[in-house]
Amino acid sequence: MKTDINAVEANFDGLVGPTHNYAGLSFGNVASQSHSAQASNPKQAALQGLAKMKALHDAGLTQGVLAPQERPDLNTLRRLGFTGSDANVLQTASQQASKVLAACCSASSMWTANAATVSPSADTADGKVHFTPANLTNKFHRSIEHEVTGRILKATFNDERHFAHHQALPSVEHFGDEGAANHTRFCHEYGQAGIEFFVYGRYAFDSSKPAPVRYPARHTYEASEAIARLHGLQAKGVVYAQQNPDVIDKGVFHNDVIAVGNRDLMFCHQEAFLNQPDVLKQLAGAMNNQFNVIEVPSARVSVEDAVKSYLFNSQLLSINGKTVIVIPEECQKNPAVWDYLTELRDGDSPISELKVFDLKQSMSNGGGPACLRLRVVLNEQEQAACNPNTLMSDALYTRLTQWVDQHYRDRIIDADLADPQLLLESRSALDELTQILNLGSVYPFQQV
Numbered sequence: 001m002k003t004d005i006n007a008v009e010a011n012f013d014g015l016v017g018p019t020h021n022y023a024g025l026s027f028g029n030v031a032s033q034s035h036s037a038q039a040s041n042p043k044q045a046a047l048q049g050l051a052k053m054k055a056l057h058d059a060g061l062t063q064g065v066l067a068p069q070e071r072p073d074l075n076t077l078r079r080l081g082f083t084g085s086d087a088n089v090l091q092t093a094s095q096q097a098s099k100v101l102a103a104c105c106s107a108s109s110m111w112t113a114n115a116a117t118v119s120p121s122a123d124t125a126d127g128k129v130h131f132t133p134a135n136l137t138n139k140f141h142r143s144i145e146h147e148v149t150g151r152i153l154k155a156t157f158n159d160e161r162h163f164a165h166h167q168a169l170p171s172v173e174h175f176g177d178e179g180a181a182n183h184t185r186f187c188h189e190y191g192q193a194g195i196e197f198f199v200y201g202r203y204a205f206d207s208s209k210p211a212p213v214r215y216p217a218r219h220t221y222e223a224s225e226a227i228a229r230l231h232g233l234q235a236k237g238v239v240y241a242q243q244n245p246d247v248i249d250k251g252v253f254h255n256d257v258i259a260v261g262n263r264d265l266m267f268c269h270q271e272a273f274l275n276q277p278d279v280l281k282q283l284a285g286a287m288n289n290q291f292n293v294i295e296v297p298s299a300r301v302s303v304e305d306a307v308k309s310y311l312f313n314s315q316l317l318s319i320n321g322k323t324v325i326v327i328p329e330e331c332q333k334n335p336a337v338w339d340y341l342t343e344l345r346d347g348d349s350p351i352s353e354l355k356v357f358d359l360k361q362s363m364s365n366g367g368g369p370a371c372l373r374l375r376v377v378l379n380e381q382e383q384a385a386c387n388p389n390t391l392m393s394d395a396l397y398t399r400l401t402q403w404v405d406q407h408y409r410d411r412i413i414d415a416d417l418a419d420p421q422l423l424l425e426s427r428s429a430l431d432e433l434t435q436i437l438n439l440g441s442v443y444p445f446q447q448v
């Protein structure tokens with residue numbers, strides 16, 4: 001197949017929804033648990049996300065926006081037995097099952113690294129870009145995302161000649177799938193066939209294999225294999241690796257908390273994978289031995305510091321032939337991490353620039369720069385086939401910041417989630433958003 005030299009890696013970031021809150025829903029995600037019950041600021045959260053999108057657009061990258069989910073999720077609450085008017089459903093849920101209500105109000109779809117796994121057309125048998133929404137079975141509040149995520153992806157990549165959309169895998173723990181947070185694509189040029197690297201936390205059908213003991217392994221080997229099959233990937237274009245169970249037990253709930261890759265570069269912690277030397281050897285072989293690894297030693301940055309600072313939840317971006325790393329402010333505040341990063345930048349590593357962002361609202365729930373984006377490699381024709389209203393521009397940035405200022409609250413605590421007014425505010429915001437992004441009626445409340 002011919003290489004498209006104009007293929008780009010686009011980042012589609014999740015827009016933070018109007019109900020962003022801290023409910024402590026993610027066992028095994030240290031930040032989510034430690035910020036439980038604190039007041040959130042949805043307006044600031046959305047603006048922080050938009051500022052990152054705008055900055056990367058300004059740097060010349062292709063940047064897209066993925067719409068949030070409808071929350072509170074009244075359909076799910078009704079499915080769980082709450083009845084009556086919408087206000088009544090919210091009130092009884094808050095009285096009888098406040099955690100269930102909080103789960104049905106989470107803005108967790110903002111972390112679009114978990115929205116889906118995406119395979120670029122250069123890697124797939126039919127030459128289309130393949131999308132499979134992640135079932136996110138391990139956490140109830142996230143398991144209710146995939147259906148609407150699928151609709152939003154179809155409305156964003158809306159051309160059957162170029163884009164193939166699959167259903168999520170069966171929603172059981174055996175096929176627990178956390179999407180692109182556990183998937184990295186290596187390549188020499190974006191438009192050339194690449195190596196898709198799938199990382200999983202455990203085996204569902206083989207209990208003889210190692211697994212974490214304290215925290216859950218959300219993603220299975222069997223799920224990764226199924227995605228590779230669905231997307232029509234060639235065996236020689238796929239490498240699998242198991243996450244080190246010990247680091248899952250220290251709070252590394254997704255691989256993108258301990259490793260990140262771009263083109264022919266892998267930036268990872270020394271303890272990221274089981275049998276790490278062998279994994280790196282396999283990757284180098286698959287990449288015809290043109291592969292660079294920056295492996296951060298535990299003696300320089302401990303796993304605990306990596307989890308606290310989100311050093312590896314960074315974005316590695318190619319800008320004008322240079323590799324730039326996008327990191328959260330928390331990296332600057334951690335002396336061991338900052339020392340290491342400045343040494344990388346000033347030395348002869350491939351990383352030549354550090355871009356620091358304030359993403360505190362998302363970080364407090366365990367989501368850094370990389371969690372907030374879904375990478376989609378697109379050749380020239382595919383770029384033209386995307387829904388143009390979802391692509392960042394100066395005009396879209398202005399429009400969306402005004403929209404956030406108009407509709408979003410600047411404070412939400414647990415008790416607010418039962419407020420019927422919040423439901424109305426969210427629906428009117430999202431109704432307007434579907435017009436701004438030209439998505440059609442993707443939300444359940446628009447389909448009655």
Ligand SMILES: NCCC[C@H](NC(=O)CCC(=O)O)C(=O)O
Nearest residue numbers: 023024025026029032108111371
């Ligand atoms: N890729 C980053 C995902 C972070 C996400 N946090 C949350 O859902 C926290 C929600 C809360 O606790 O309110 C998760 O753990 O899946």
